[in-house]
Structures are given as structure tokens and as C-alpha cells.
Amino acid sequence: MTKAIARAAPVFSVVLLSLSSLLGACGSCDDGATVDTSAPVVPAEDAVTPLAEPWMRVIPFQETPEGLETIRAAECGECHTEIYAEWQTATHAVALQDLQFQAEWNKDDKLWFCANCHTPLANQFEEVVVGLVDGDYRRPVTEHNDRFDPVLEQESITCATCHVRDGAILGPGFGGESPHPVRVDPTVLSQQVCVGCHNVHARLSPTLVCNFSTGDEWAMGPAPREGLGCIDCHMPTVERPIAEGGPVRTSHVHRWPGSGIAKFPEDVExxxxxxxxxxxxxxxxxxxxxxxxxxxxxxxxxxxxxxxxxxxxxxxxxxxxxxxxxxxxxxxxxxxxxxxxxxxxxxxxxxxxxxxxxxxxxxxxxxxxxxxxxxxxxxxxxxxxxxxxxxxxxxxxxxxxxxxxxxxxxxxxxxxxxxxxxxxxxxxxxxx
Ligand code: HEC
Ligand code: HEC
Ligand code: HEC
Ligand code: HEC
Ligand code: HEC
Missing domain, CATH: 2.60.40.150 (C2 domain)
Known part of the structure; x- marks a missing residue:
């Protein structure tokens, strides 16, 4: 009954989606793209092609640094209590359990490479994909991982994703007393680690497309000129001890706030x-x-x-x-x-x-x-x-x-x- 009229002047036209069933950050339709489990486990040598794209590969298996028993977040959290508590509230900590991820992954028959960014360390895989038969992503060649850690798998994007490489803990390099070896590696522990997962373009089949451009958008926008990277905005600094009983340091908040949309109803506020x-x-x-x-x-x-x-x-x-x-x-x-x-x-x-x-x-x-x-x-x-x-x-x-x-x-x-x-x-x- 309202005779009111709206003459909107926005410059785009509204196009309706004709169909949309399954789409995630990597989107696809339920087109039956399944992993061929009947593929030979060890196919003829010449048929195996290496994993050509970065998103096809996981972070290589990491040994536990000296002085630690495991590389699990729960162990890091015994000393780095505040950072651990922050990480627990982040979507990174539940990237595997996320209901939307689980729903979409299951529709895709747990397509192997989906886990590469949601549980990114080889330690988190029971079977590690090492190549493809004839370069076909539907025919992965796997190797059994005897040292698979199912607890670490449940930690999704865990501390070790960004901090553990070659038997050392990567850090800013405070020169303090720590029970584990520390190494400064500004290449890994930098924006590069973020962009590795947050910027991917891949078209695997007509209906399976991965499309994140956050890294490109950043590079083309004003933020680099303003001297602001992912870490500056998403991990603001705070002065505090970084380990129980340690000295005050310039530390980073490990919550990675984004859209503000919780993953679980009880966490909304x-x-x-x-x-x-x-x-x-x-x-x-x-x-x-x-x-x-x-x-x-x-x-x-x-x-x-x-x-x-x-x-x-x-x-x-x-x-x-x-x-x-x-x-x-x-x-x-x-x-x-x-x-x-x-x-x-x-x-x-x-x-x-x-x-x-x-x-x-x-x-x-x-x-x-x-x-x-x-x-x-x-x-x-x-x-x-x-x-x-x-x-x-x-x-x-x-x-x-x-x-x-x-x-x-x-x-x-x-x-x-x-x-x-x-x-x-x-x-x-x-x-x-
Ligand atoms: C190259 C890394 C990468 C791969 C491979 C990948 N994802 Fe993700 N995924 C991400 C990132 C980064 C985000 C967070 C971006 C965002 O929330 O907008 C994400 C978020 C998601 C989300 C949650 C979206 C939201 O709004 O919270 C779902 C669901 C998802 N991915 C499903 C999948 C499925 C299914 C596959 C395999 C077909 C897959 N992902 C493969 C990196 C990846
Ligand atoms: C037994 C306690 C303990 C455990 C377990 C532990 N740390 Fe530490 N860590 C420390 C202490 C103490 C320091 C030094 C603090 C300082 O210099 O202020 C430190 C320093 C660090 C630093 C900063 C290093 C630098 O100087 O750049 C990082 C990063 C770090 N730890 C990450 C981790 C991660 C990730 C884990 C788990 C894989 C872990 N730690 C496990 C006690 C621990
Ligand atoms: C191993 C892959 C990976 C790395 C490394 C990574 N992310 Fe993410 N990030 C993800 C995935 C996957 C999600 C989505 C988790 C989910 O929705 O359950 C996500 C979620 C986020 C979100 C939350 C989005 C929201 O609205 O909830 C922000 C912000 C974010 N990441 C920023 C960063 C920054 C900054 C870095 C670097 C310090 C980084 N990420 C490193 C994969 C990664
Ligand atoms: C997505 C990547 C990522 C994850 C996951 C992550 N961190 Fe960090 N962490 C960083 C970055 C980036 C810095 C800042 C590095 C710098 O300033 O050079 C940092 C810094 C630190 C520091 C040094 C003090 C500070 O706050 O700057 C400690 C200690 C630390 N992290 C511990 C942890 C622990 C413990 C976990 C798991 C509970 C964890 N981190 C998970 C990326 C990550
Ligand atoms: C200049 C500050 C700034 C920089 C630099 C920045 N972000 Fe953000 N980002 C934000 C803010 C603020 C939001 C929250 C936007 C909102 O929803 O209102 C956000 C949201 C996000 C989200 C959630 C999705 C959404 O649309 O809300 C993801 C994922 C993300 N950022 C990842 C990244 C990554 C990866 C980088 C580096 C390539 C990065 N950001 C660089 C400020 C920044």
C-alpha cells in the first residue's frame, strides 16, 4: 500500500544468481568432481607429475625444536598463555572445524588440497600428497606419514604454521632467554605467510574455482604507500610480557579480527x-x-x-x-x-x-x-x-x-x- 517510490542511483545493475549451491572461498558446484581413490598408489614413474602450484603443497614436515616435547599450540600455550588464549578465539584456530568448511569439503568428497590452507603442515596429514598422476588434480599420489599428529591436525592454523621451521622457533629476535632455539626469518614470518593462503587464483574445472585476491588488492591499493601491511592492521602491537614471568616486550595481538562474524553462536558477542x-x-x-x-x-x-x-x-x-x-x-x-x-x-x-x-x-x-x-x-x-x-x-x-x-x-x-x-x-x- 506504500506508494513510496525509490529511485536508486547506484551505478551497477543487480543481477540475480541463477543457481548457487556449493561455494566457498574456493567455490564449486556439486559437479561430482571426486578424488579417484582407485588410482594406483605407486603409478608408473613417468606418469607422476610434481605439484606445480604453491597451493598444492603443504609446509614440509617440521621436527620439534630442541627443548620442546611437541609443536602443539597447547604446549606453546603453557608459557605463552596470553597469546595462546587470543589464538583460541581466532578463526585460524578452527579453520578445520568450521561448519561451513566441513559442509563444503564433504560435498567435495574431502578434496585433498582444501586442507592445504586449513591444516597447512605435513605433520597434520596422515597421507601426504606428493604428486599427481598425469598432472590431474583428481588423481593424487600419496605417501603415508608415520609421524602424523592427530592432535595438531585439530589445531588447524596453529602456532607452528608461522613459527616453526627447521628445528627452530621463528621470532622477531628479542635476544631473551627461551627454552627453545630462536631464529629470525623475516621472509617466512612476515606478510608473505599471510598472502600464501590469502591470495590464490586457480580454475580446476569449469565449476571449481579458487579465488582470493586479498594480497593483490593490498598491493594495488593505498596501504603499501601508507606503510601498512596485513600484520600492522590485523595483529596490532601491545606492550606486555610474551612468556610467563618474562620481561615486557612489544608484542602482537594474535586474534586476527576480520569481518566480526563469529563461527559459533556462543561467541557472537x-x-x-x-x-x-x-x-x-x-x-x-x-x-x-x-x-x-x-x-x-x-x-x-x-x-x-x-x-x-x-x-x-x-x-x-x-x-x-x-x-x-x-x-x-x-x-x-x-x-x-x-x-x-x-x-x-x-x-x-x-x-x-x-x-x-x-x-x-x-x-x-x-x-x-x-x-x-x-x-x-x-x-x-x-x-x-x-x-x-x-x-x-x-x-x-x-x-x-x-x-x-x-x-x-x-x-x-x-x-x-x-x-x-x-x-x-x-x-x-x-x-x-
Ligand atoms: C590457498 C589456500 C586455500 C585453499 C587451497 C582452500 N582455502 Fe578455504 N579459505 C582460505 C582462506 C584464506 C580463507 C579465509 C578467507 C575468508 O574468510 O574470506 C578460507 C575460508 C574458507 C571457508 C570459510 C569462508 C568464510 O566466509 O568463513 C570455507 C567454507 C572454505 N575456505 C572452503 C574451502 C574448500 C571447500 C576448499 C577446497 C575446494 C578450500 N577452502 C581450499 C584458503 C584456502
Ligand atoms: C617452557 C616455556 C615455553 C614453551 C613451551 C614455548 N616457549 Fe616460546 N618462549 C619462551 C620464553 C621464556 C621466551 C623468551 C621470552 C622473552 O624473550 O621475552 C620465548 C620466546 C618465544 C618467541 C620470541 C622469540 C624471539 O626472540 O624472537 C616466539 C616467537 C616463541 N617463543 C614461540 C613459541 C612457540 C610457537 C612455541 C610452541 C611451538 C613456544 N614458543 C613454546 C618460553 C616457551
Ligand atoms: C595456512 C593458511 C593461512 C595463513 C598462513 C594465514 N591465514 Fe588468515 N585465514 C586462513 C583461513 C583458512 C581462514 C578462515 C578460517 C575460517 O573461516 O574458519 C583465515 C581467516 C583470517 C581472518 C579472519 C576473517 C574473518 O572475518 O573471520 C583474517 C583477518 C586473517 N585470516 C588474516 C591473516 C593474516 C593477517 C595472516 C598473516 C599473519 C594470515 N591470515 C595467515 C588461512 C590462513
Ligand atoms: C598466522 C601466523 C601466526 C600464527 C598462527 C601464530 N603467530 Fe605468533 N606471530 C606471528 C607474527 C606475524 C608475529 C610478529 C612477528 C614480528 O614482529 O616479526 C608473531 C609474534 C609472536 C611472538 C613474539 C611476540 C609478539 O607477540 O610479537 C610470540 C611469542 C608468538 N608469536 C607466539 C605464538 C604462539 C604461541 C602461537 C600459537 C598459540 C602463535 N604465535 C601463532 C604470526 C603468527
Ligand atoms: C590498513 C589496514 C589493513 C590492512 C593493511 C589489511 N587489512 Fe584486512 N581488514 C582490515 C579491516 C579494518 C577489516 C575489517 C573490515 C570490516 O569488515 O569492516 C579487514 C578485514 C579482513 C578480512 C575479513 C574479510 C572482510 O571482508 O571483512 C580478511 C580475511 C583480511 N582482512 C585479510 C587481510 C590480509 C591477508 C591482508 C594483507 C594482504 C590484510 N587483510 C591487510 C584492515 C586491514
């Missing part, structure tokens, strides 16, 4: 507490009255990715951001509403392809104009009007959560901002 917004909004709204007593309201919304070092949303192509606008009477009754969506849209059949992308580029304000006309009998000309804007980060759509069988168990979105401004009268035209 905790994770929201760590969230650092990457965008800000500005809203203004003016009204003019027509002779018929209608109120024409012009709403200007500017969304700026002012703080992130990459486009927003970044990473998984399923992520999106929404801004819900509502024009309200004084008592909060909605008279007009509109939802703006930012992110990519993909089609997965018959061939995976990007349909559109209106993600927010760093430091580039996105200005959107809307116009709503309220008839006189709907509050129209009399009474104050307000515009409310609610921003949300989304991990995935309800439709995709339903198809993954995790709807209702998995937090899909989080409110990131909310503002309400009063609609002002149009400024009188300037007279000369």
Missing part, C-alpha cells in the same frame, strides 16, 4: 567486541513538500572503506555487506525501505564466472542517492521523519547455508553499524 570497522557511513536526508501535500525525501548515503587495506568484502566470494535503509516516522514506523548490497555475485553453472562486483575499494567513497515520495495520508508532509541505516557483514546467504545444511547453527551475519538521522527541510535556493 566476544567476536563483535574485537571487530574493527573497515568502513564508515555518512547519511543526509532532505525533504521537499509538493502542492499535493506529499513529502519527497532525497537520501544521500556515502559508504567509504576508510580503513581496510583491501576491497571490502575481501576473501571468500560468498561474503557480502548490506546497508538497510528505512525512512521512518518519529515513532519508528517504516514508511519506505531499501537494501543495498556490496560484494561479488557469481554463477556456477555451466561454468563458474563472476557476474558482477561492486565491492568497496579502499579510500574511494561510494555515493548513493535515493528518493522516496510519501503521500500525504502516510505521515507525508506533517511530522518529523528519520532515516535509519543498519550495516551488516554477511558470511553467506541463508539459501547457501540451507544448501550446506548449517542454517540455524551457524552465525551468518553481524550488525556492524547503525545510525538514525533526522530528515531536514531542503535548504532554500540561494537568492542573488
Amino acid at each position: 566476544t567476536v563483535r567486541g574485537f571487530y574493527v570497522p573497515g568502513y564508515q557511513i555518512e547519511v543526509t536526508a532532505h525533504r521537499t513538500e509538493t502542492d499535493e501535500g506529499e513529502a519527497a525525501v532525497a537520501i544521500e548515503l556515502t559508504v567509504t572503506n576508510h580503513r581496510a587495506g583491501h576491497v571490502l568484502p575481501t576473501g571468500d566470494v560468498e561474503r557480502f555487506i548490506t546497508m538497510s535503509l528505512s525512512l521512518q516516522s518519529e515513532d519508528g514506523v517504516s514508511l519506505w525501505d531499501h537494501e543495498e548490497r556490496f560484494g561479488e555475485r557469481w554463477e556456477w553453472h555451466p561454468e563458474a564466472r563472476q557476474l558482477s562486483d561492486n565491492s568497496l575499494e579502499p579510500r574511494v567513497p561510494r555515493e548513493l542517492l535515493f528518493e522516496a515520495t510519501l503521500p500525504a495520508d502516510q505521515g507525508g508532509a506533517d511530522g518529523p521523519l528519520f532515516v535509519e541505516v543498519i550495516g551488516q557483514n554477511h558470511r553467506m546467504t541463508e539459501e547457501n547455508a540451507e544448501s550446506d545444511g548449517i542454517l540455524g547453527q551457524y552465525p551468518l551475519a553481524v550488525e556492524t553499524m547503525r545510525t538514525r538521522v533526522e530528515v531536514t527541510a531542503e535548504e532554500a535556493p540561494v537568492q542573488d
Whole structure:
């Protein structure tokens, strides 16, 4: 019954997804791409091709450094208690248990290379893929790992992923007294370790595509000029002892806050507490009255990715951001509403392809104009009007959560901002 009309001026066209079933950061459709377990375990020598791409390989098996019993996070945590507690709240610590990962991985028959970034050390694999038959990713050649550590596997992206290489602990090099050997390796323990997992482009089959561009987006954006890398923004520094009873050091918070969307319903508030917004909004709204007593309201919304070092949303192509606008009477009754969506849209059949992308580029304000006309009998000309804007980060759509069988168990979105401004009268035209 609302006669209100919205003339949105955004510069993109909304394209509807024709079909989308299974898509993750590595997205695919359920096209039956399965690993051929009947492939010979030791095929003819000449048929085995090496793992050509970095994402096909895991971090080689790591020996436990002297002075330690294992390389498990739980052991590091006996001395590095605060850092361990932070890591436990991070998505890195549950990259294997993540319900969405499990759902999508199972649909892909536990495709071997998915684990390469979710449990990245050879120590975390019972069978390690060492080559492919005829270069075919569906025919991996595996080697049994007698030293497989199932506890370490459950730690997903664990301390050792970034800190253990060749029998030493990689660190900034404080020169303190530690029970384990320490080595400074600014190549491994740097942004490179992040980009190794957060920047991949691979097309494995028409419908199986891995597409993360966070590293490229960073390199092309303003952050390098501002001297800010992944670690500066995602691991802020804090002065504290880094080991129980040790001296105060310049330390890094190990929580890696991102979108603010928790992985488990019970963690929603905790994770929201760590969230650092990457965008800000500005809203203004003016009204003019027509002779018929209608109120024409012009709403200007500017969304700026002012703080992130990459486009927003970044990473998984399923992520999106929404801004819900509502024009309200004084008592909060909605008279007009509109939802703006930012992110990519993909089609997965018959061939995976990007349909559109209106993600927010760093430091580039996105200005959107809307116009709503309220008839006189709907509050129209009399009474104050307000515009409310609610921003949300989304991990995935309800439709995709339903198809993954995790709807209702998995937090899909989080409110990131909310503002309400009063609609002002149009400024009188300037007279000369
Ligand atoms: C090259 C490394 C890499 C590989 C290989 C990889 N992933 Fe991931 N995955 C990531 C990164 C990085 C993220 C986090 C990015 C984000 O959350 O936007 C992620 C996140 C995810 C998520 C969670 C998305 C979210 O919004 O939390 C799912 C589900 C997922 N991956 C599934 C898979 C599946 C299935 C495969 C195999 C087909 C796979 N991944 C292979 C690196 C990888
Ligand atoms: C028995 C206690 C203990 C255990 C277990 C332990 N550490 Fe340490 N670690 C220390 C102490 C003490 C220091 C020195 C602290 C200082 O210099 O302020 C240290 C230093 C470090 C540093 C900084 C080194 C530098 O100077 O750059 C890193 C990184 C580190 N440990 C990581 C780890 C990781 C990862 C594990 C598990 C694989 C681990 N530690 C296990 C006690 C421990
Ligand atoms: C071994 C691969 C790997 C490495 C190394 C890695 N990440 Fe991740 N990262 C992931 C995966 C996989 C996820 C998603 C886990 C999930 O959703 O369950 C993730 C999640 C994140 C998130 C959280 C996104 C969200 O909204 O929850 C941030 C932020 C992040 N990583 C930043 C970093 C930074 C910064 C570094 C480097 C210091 C780094 N990562 C290193 C694989 C990796
Ligand atoms: C995704 C990579 C990654 C993971 C996982 C990770 N760290 Fe770190 N850690 C870093 C980076 C990067 C630094 C900062 C290095 C620098 O300043 O040169 C760091 C620094 C440290 C330091 C030195 C003090 C400080 O805070 O800067 C300690 C100690 C440490 N980490 C322990 C751990 C422990 C214990 C775990 C597991 C509970 C862990 N780290 C997991 C990347 C990681
Ligand atoms: C200048 C600061 C800055 C830099 C540099 C930066 N990030 Fe971010 N990043 C952010 C902020 C802020 C957010 C939270 C955005 C939001 O959701 O409001 C974020 C979000 C993320 C997310 C979650 C996905 C999303 O869209 O919210 C991932 C994953 C991520 N960053 C990874 C990385 C990696 C990997 C690098 C390095 C290549 C990096 N970031 C560099 C500030 C930064």
C-alpha cells in the first residue's frame, strides 16, 4: 500500500544468481568432481607429475625444536598463555572445524588440497600428497606419514604454521632467554605467510574455482604507500610480557579480527567486541513538500572503506555487506525501505564466472542517492521523519547455508553499524 517510490542511483545493475549451491572461498558446484581413490598408489614413474602450484603443497614436515616435547599450540600455550588464549578465539584456530568448511569439503568428497590452507603442515596429514598422476588434480599420489599428529591436525592454523621451521622457533629476535632455539626469518614470518593462503587464483574445472585476491588488492591499493601491511592492521602491537614471568616486550595481538562474524553462536558477542570497522557511513536526508501535500525525501548515503587495506568484502566470494535503509516516522514506523548490497555475485553453472562486483575499494567513497515520495495520508508532509541505516557483514546467504545444511547453527551475519538521522527541510535556493 506504500506508494513510496525509490529511485536508486547506484551505478551497477543487480543481477540475480541463477543457481548457487556449493561455494566457498574456493567455490564449486556439486559437479561430482571426486578424488579417484582407485588410482594406483605407486603409478608408473613417468606418469607422476610434481605439484606445480604453491597451493598444492603443504609446509614440509617440521621436527620439534630442541627443548620442546611437541609443536602443539597447547604446549606453546603453557608459557605463552596470553597469546595462546587470543589464538583460541581466532578463526585460524578452527579453520578445520568450521561448519561451513566441513559442509563444503564433504560435498567435495574431502578434496585433498582444501586442507592445504586449513591444516597447512605435513605433520597434520596422515597421507601426504606428493604428486599427481598425469598432472590431474583428481588423481593424487600419496605417501603415508608415520609421524602424523592427530592432535595438531585439530589445531588447524596453529602456532607452528608461522613459527616453526627447521628445528627452530621463528621470532622477531628479542635476544631473551627461551627454552627453545630462536631464529629470525623475516621472509617466512612476515606478510608473505599471510598472502600464501590469502591470495590464490586457480580454475580446476569449469565449476571449481579458487579465488582470493586479498594480497593483490593490498598491493594495488593505498596501504603499501601508507606503510601498512596485513600484520600492522590485523595483529596490532601491545606492550606486555610474551612468556610467563618474562620481561615486557612489544608484542602482537594474535586474534586476527576480520569481518566480526563469529563461527559459533556462543561467541557472537566476544567476536563483535574485537571487530574493527573497515568502513564508515555518512547519511543526509532532505525533504521537499509538493502542492499535493506529499513529502519527497532525497537520501544521500556515502559508504567509504576508510580503513581496510583491501576491497571490502575481501576473501571468500560468498561474503557480502548490506546497508538497510528505512525512512521512518518519529515513532519508528517504516514508511519506505531499501537494501543495498556490496560484494561479488557469481554463477556456477555451466561454468563458474563472476557476474558482477561492486565491492568497496579502499579510500574511494561510494555515493548513493535515493528518493522516496510519501503521500500525504502516510505521515507525508506533517511530522518529523528519520532515516535509519543498519550495516551488516554477511558470511553467506541463508539459501547457501540451507544448501550446506548449517542454517540455524551457524552465525551468518553481524550488525556492524547503525545510525538514525533526522530528515531536514531542503535548504532554500540561494537568492542573488
Ligand atoms: C590457498 C589456500 C586455500 C585453499 C587451497 C582452500 N582455502 Fe578455504 N579459505 C582460505 C582462506 C584464506 C580463507 C579465509 C578467507 C575468508 O574468510 O574470506 C578460507 C575460508 C574458507 C571457508 C570459510 C569462508 C568464510 O566466509 O568463513 C570455507 C567454507 C572454505 N575456505 C572452503 C574451502 C574448500 C571447500 C576448499 C577446497 C575446494 C578450500 N577452502 C581450499 C584458503 C584456502
Ligand atoms: C617452557 C616455556 C615455553 C614453551 C613451551 C614455548 N616457549 Fe616460546 N618462549 C619462551 C620464553 C621464556 C621466551 C623468551 C621470552 C622473552 O624473550 O621475552 C620465548 C620466546 C618465544 C618467541 C620470541 C622469540 C624471539 O626472540 O624472537 C616466539 C616467537 C616463541 N617463543 C614461540 C613459541 C612457540 C610457537 C612455541 C610452541 C611451538 C613456544 N614458543 C613454546 C618460553 C616457551
Ligand atoms: C595456512 C593458511 C593461512 C595463513 C598462513 C594465514 N591465514 Fe588468515 N585465514 C586462513 C583461513 C583458512 C581462514 C578462515 C578460517 C575460517 O573461516 O574458519 C583465515 C581467516 C583470517 C581472518 C579472519 C576473517 C574473518 O572475518 O573471520 C583474517 C583477518 C586473517 N585470516 C588474516 C591473516 C593474516 C593477517 C595472516 C598473516 C599473519 C594470515 N591470515 C595467515 C588461512 C590462513
Ligand atoms: C598466522 C601466523 C601466526 C600464527 C598462527 C601464530 N603467530 Fe605468533 N606471530 C606471528 C607474527 C606475524 C608475529 C610478529 C612477528 C614480528 O614482529 O616479526 C608473531 C609474534 C609472536 C611472538 C613474539 C611476540 C609478539 O607477540 O610479537 C610470540 C611469542 C608468538 N608469536 C607466539 C605464538 C604462539 C604461541 C602461537 C600459537 C598459540 C602463535 N604465535 C601463532 C604470526 C603468527
Ligand atoms: C590498513 C589496514 C589493513 C590492512 C593493511 C589489511 N587489512 Fe584486512 N581488514 C582490515 C579491516 C579494518 C577489516 C575489517 C573490515 C570490516 O569488515 O569492516 C579487514 C578485514 C579482513 C578480512 C575479513 C574479510 C572482510 O571482508 O571483512 C580478511 C580475511 C583480511 N582482512 C585479510 C587481510 C590480509 C591477508 C591482508 C594483507 C594482504 C590484510 N587483510 C591487510 C584492515 C586491514
